[in-house]
Amino acid sequence: MISETMYELGSRRSSIRELFEYGKRAAEAVGAENVYDFSLGNPSTPPPPAVTETMLTILKEQEPCAVHGYTSAQGAYSVRKRIADDLNARYDASLTADELYMTCGAAASLCIVLRALTAFPCCRFVTQAPYFPEYKVFVESMGGSLTVATADTDTFDLNLEALASCITPDTQGVILNSPNNPSGVIYSEDKLKALASLLTARAKDYGRPIYLISDEPYREITYGKTVPYLPHLYANTVICYSYSKSLSLPGERIGYIAVPNTVTDADRLYAAVCGAGRSFGYVCAPALMQQVAAVCSGMTSDLSSYRRNRDTLYTALTDMGYDCVVPDGAFYLFVKAPGGDAVAFSERAKKEQVLVVPGNDFGCPGYLRLSYCVDHAMILRSLPAFQRLIETV
Amino acid sequence: MISETMYELGSRRSSIRELFEYGKRAAEAVGAENVYDFSLGNPSTPPPPAVTETMLTILKEQEPCAVHGYTSAQGAYSVRKRIADDLNARYDASLTADELYMTCGAAASLCIVLRALTAFPCCRFVTQAPYFPEYKVFVESMGGSLTVATADTDTFDLNLEALASCITPDTQGVILNSPNNPSGVIYSEDKLKALASLLTARAKDYGRPIYLISDEPYREITYGKTVPYLPHLYANTVICYSYSKSLSLPGERIGYIAVPNTVTDADRLYAAVCGAGRSFGYVCAPALMQQVAAVCSGMTSDLSSYRRNRDTLYTALTDMGYDCVVPDGAFYLFVKAPGGDAVAFSERAKKEQVLVVPGNDFGCPGYLRLSYCVDHAMILRSLPAFQRLIETV
Numbered sequence: 127m128i129s130e131t132m133y134e135l136g137s138r139r140s141s142i143r144e145l146f147e148y149g150k151r152a153a154e155a156v157g158a159e160n161v162y163d164f165s166l167g168n169p170s171t172p173p174p175p176a177v178t179e180t181m182l183t184i185l186k187e188q189e190p191c192a193v194h195g196y197t198s199a200q201g202a203y204s205v206r207k208r209i210a211d212d213l214n215a216r217y218d219a220s221l222t223a224d225e226l227y228m229t230c231g232a233a234a235s236l237c238i239v240l241r242a243l244t245a246f247p248c249c250r251f252v253t254q255a256p257y258f259p260e261y262k263v264f265v266e267s268m269g270g271s272l273t274v275a276t277a278d279t280d281t282f283d284l285n286l287e288a289l290a291s292c293i294t295p296d297t298q299g300v301i302l303n304s305p306n307n308p309s310g311v312i313y314s315e316d317k318l319k320a321l322a323s324l325l326t327a328r329a330k331d332y333g334r335p336i337y338l339i340s341d342e343p344y345r346e347i348t349y350g351k352t353v354p355y356l357p358h359l360y361a362n363t364v365i366c367y368s369y370s371k372s373l374s375l376p377g378e379r380i381g382y383i384a385v386p387n388t389v390t391d392a393d394r395l396y397a398a399v400c401g402a403g404r405s406f407g408y409v410c411a412p413a414l415m416q417q418v419a420a421v422c423s424g425m426t427s428d429l430s431s432y433r434r435n436r437d438t439l440y441t442a443l444t445d446m447g448y449d450c451v452v453p454d455g456a457f458y459l460f461v462k463a464p465g466g467d468a469v470a471f472s473e474r475a476k477k478e479q480v481l482v483v484p485g486n487d488f489g490c491p492g493y494l495r496l497s498y499c500v501d502h503a504m505i506l507r508s509l510p511a512f513q514r515l516i517e518t519v
Numbered sequence: 520m521i522s523e524t525m526y527e528l529g530s531r532r533s534s535i536r537e538l539f540e541y542g543k544r545a546a547e548a549v550g551a552e553n554v555y556d557f558s559l560g561n562p563s564t565p566p567p568p569a570v571t572e573t574m575l576t577i578l579k580e581q582e583p584c585a586v587h588g589y590t591s592a593q594g595a596y597s598v599r600k601r602i603a604d605d606l607n608a609r610y611d612a613s614l615t616a617d618e619l620y621m622t623c624g625a626a627a628s629l630c631i632v633l634r635a636l637t638a639f640p641c642c643r644f645v646t647q648a649p650y651f652p653e654y655k656v657f658v659e660s661m662g663g664s665l666t667v668a669t670a671d672t673d674t675f676d677l678n679l680e681a682l683a684s685c686i687t688p689d690t691q692g693v694i695l696n697s698p699n700n701p702s703g704v705i706y707s708e709d710k711l712k713a714l715a716s717l718l719t720a721r722a723k724d725y726g727r728p729i730y731l732i733s734d735e736p737y738r739e740i741t742y743g744k745t746v747p748y749l750p751h752l753y754a755n756t757v758i759c760y761s762y763s764k765s766l767s768l769p770g771e772r773i774g775y776i777a778v779p780n781t782v783t784d785a786d787r788l789y790a791a792v793c794g795a796g797r798s799f800g801y802v803c804a805p806a807l808m809q810q811v812a813a814v815c816s817g818m819t820s821d822l823s824s825y826r827r828n829r830d831t832l833y834t835a836l837t838d839m840g841y842d843c844v845v846p847d848g849a850f851y852l853f854v855k856a857p858g859g860d861a862v863a864f865s866e867r868a869k870k871e872q873v874l875v876v877p878g879n880d881f882g883c884p885g886y887l888r889l890s891y892c893v894d895h896a897m898i899l900r901s902l903p904a905f906q907r908l909i910e911t912v
Contacts, residue, residue, distance in 0.1 A: 377806025401529025413770025
């Protein structure tokens with residue numbers, strides 16, 4: 127007499143969350159300093175100072191009923207205006223406040239957009255492996271189905287041949303995530319342009335639009351390379367954003383959806399986004415954090431510690447014989463599992479108190495995701511365990 | 520190619536939100552002081568001082584990555600423990616942290632519980648008129664149907680005869696809201712006990728449980744009368760709570776679901792609650808506000824201003840000839856529309872810049888909801904308009 131689907135979803139945690147909870151128990155048992163937890167993308171760098179300063183200023187100077195009151199369902203107008211201005215300045219875009227909808231983070235952004243777009247039975251969404259495993263949960267929860275284009279494991283860039291074979295007349299949207307979780311790769315502009323051409327041609331063939339859903343919480347977490355602004359390459363792009371990573375605020379649940387007016391049926395889609403948010407009980411995004419996002423949009427926490435972690439871990443592991451691509455963004459290494467079986471490796475690693483997520487759920491069996499948004503000293507302490515793990519394959 | 524259902528939900532705002540947005544535009548046009556907005560339940564009393572003090576202390580003293588990081592999906596254990604302790608002390612209950620699930624407010628609590636409980640096609644939920652209109656949106660969004668028991672317009676207490684006729688073998692749950700939005704009535708213990716007996720007998724007859732879903736964001740907003748703790752009267756009660764009203768934090772989206780272990784299949788339901796939250800992209804409740812709720816649970820903002828507003832408005836309106844029951848809780852008056860047509864009255868009132876919500880969407884045509892969580896001076900300024908409105912019926 128309880129929803130079996132929801133029971134299943136709630137009792138089988140994601141492998142990431144499972145490891146995270148395991149890590150918390152292990153830390154209690156053997157001491158946090160003896161657990162090497164690379165499981166979760168929980169930023170380890172504090173927010174930019176402006177984040178805390180903004181909160182303190184608001185709390186001290188503004189009238190609390192105004193600060194903490196309901197905003198419009200799509201977010202306070204002044205907040206959306208300021209964020210639109212920031213995006214326009216950074217990406218030479220022309221967004222207005224009315225094309226933005228504030229959300230409780232990237233997962234909310236995605237669920238809302240997917241529900242708004244799930245317009246017919248067997249509505250199909252396509253994504254590129256490796257991909258964030260909750261995409262499957264979200265798409266299927268809305269009544270759609272997710273088709274995964276196999277990875278190009280040489281580069282982890284877009285695999286255009288695989289994508290082309292996945293896109294069919296019942297494809298409503300393509301979900302991309304760049305910089306990518308779990309590979310850290312930034313999709314190249316050339317491949318993105320080729321995908322845009324493919325989608326344009328297919329949409330014309332099928333006589334219906336294909337939406338590009340750009341999930342970009344790691345947009346600003348980069349180490350030199352530029353992340354193309356997708357609406358410039360493909361007009362029918364909807365952006366799902368979160369400040370979780372750029373401002374190190376993952377627990378606060380604040381982000382936005384952008385439906386640029388170049389999108390097919392933009393006004394109707396924006397209204398459907400409002401409807402989908404309402405149908406889930408999202409009322410409005412957290413009010414204080416809306417103001418913080420408005421002030422701090424475009425800032426990032428100090429990325430140098432992530433870069434140092436990346437360089438230390440990448441260099442140490444590849445020196446030991448581990449195989450992985452250099453990640454240009456996000457804070458993950460996607461490492462080929464020594465021995466080939468990522469689940470077996472992850473289980474062996476747990477015995478060394480090393481927590482790494484098997485790539486199976488990311489659509490890439492045989493690979494391991496290591497989140498390096500961790501204490502640098504923990505990386506150094508973990509290296510002997512990684513050495514033992516590769517020696518004993 | 521966009522979900523029609525979501526488009527409809529997003530383009531036809533709730534009548535409350537519609538008036539709220541109208542009021543904001545009117546305030547820009549004629550000046551905020553000339554608009555008498557009784558549309559929205561947006562608390563007008565600031566949070567208890569401990570709320571802001573707690574935030575300031577956390578922001579100054581705690582490590583920001585820990586403050587703003589992901590918590591467990593069901594909320595930080597320490598937060599749930601502290602809230603359970605508070606509830607146990609206040610209601611002589613025996614909740615544990617593992618029976619609580621932190622949410623983004625009451626709407627989220629309800630949507631999550633409803634999705635977890637919508638277990639079969641044509642799953643029916645019953646509520647008592649007058650009722651919060653979004654119940655219908657939430658229930659139908661999960662694939663269920665809402666049946667409304669007609670109001671007892673003499674008292675606005677439970678209408679047991681009507682409820683009895685609504686409860687059928689496909690009734691999965693009954694949603695109650697006490698203190699009630701929009702009537703302000705606290706359901707009497709006698710009627711609640713009679714409902715509990717009815718549900719127990721029917722559940723036995725049908726050979727399946729009937730869940731009581733207690734939506735209680737106004738639990739602490741009372742003016743003398745006690746609100747019975749429903750799990751003591753009916754074991755199969757799930758609580759949906761929000762700190763929006765008690766702590767004057769409606770924009771911050773923080774609340775909880777309690778699934779006491781006395782509930783049928785409690786462990787499975789709790790897991791399904793976790794699954795439903797996951798399926799909507801709720802990741803975790805806002806982290807800073809979780810800590811605030813833990814510290815401030817059981818506190819209320821200063822209720823004396825609401826009491827004064829209630830007394831002023833109730834006395835003035837009934838003196839003019841308006842008809843309504845005395846509200847013992849929440850911050851609404853539910854007034855019989857002079858002339859009988861609430862929609863027509865509300866439209867006439869708009870011309871006087873008086874914004875009151877017709878009761879039609881609350882399942883009570885012919886009545887008007889007035890939110891008195893407003894500035895006292897606005898109430899006084901509005902009275903001549905109310906006088907004109909009743910004189911010109």
